[in-house]
Amino acid sequence: xxxxxxxxxxxxxxxxxxxxxxxxxxxxxxxxxxxxxxxxxxxxxxxxxxxxxxxxxxxxxxxxxxxxxxxxxxxxxxxxxxxxxxxxxxxxxxxxxx
Numbered sequence: 621x622x623x624x625x626x627x628x629x630x631x632x633x634x635x636x637x638x639x640x641x642x643x644x645x646x647x648x649x650x651x652x653x654x655x656x657x658x659x660x661x662x663x664x665x666x667x668x669x670x671x672x673x674x675x676x677x678x679x680x681x682x683x684x685x686x687x688x689x690x691x692x693x694x695x696x697x698x699x700x701x702x703x704x705x706x707x708x709x710x711x712x713x714x715x716x717x718x
Contacts, residue, residue: 621696624696634675634676635661637660645685
């Protein structure tokens with residue numbers, strides 16, 4: 621009866637490869653993210669994680685559709701995570717730690 625939804629959506633959704641640890645693993649040789657990044661975007665020295673920021677446009681985000689889906693699901697709450705472990709903030713913040 622206490623069903624809720626946590627939304628983890630951030631900069632890592634731009635490359636949308638493997639998992640949300642892309643920001644870390646793309647710099648570690650031997651990880652699939654490292655090789656994928658090199659093949660898709662070029663070297664990490666020339667195109668780093670920060671270079672995904674202008675590409676995170678959310679042009680296909682339709683909040684009304686999401687709200688309707690959440691309502692139909694019976695969720696009692698929805699919690700968007702505004703900052704994941706990669707440190708990218710999905711909102712403008714006046715105050716922050718760090």
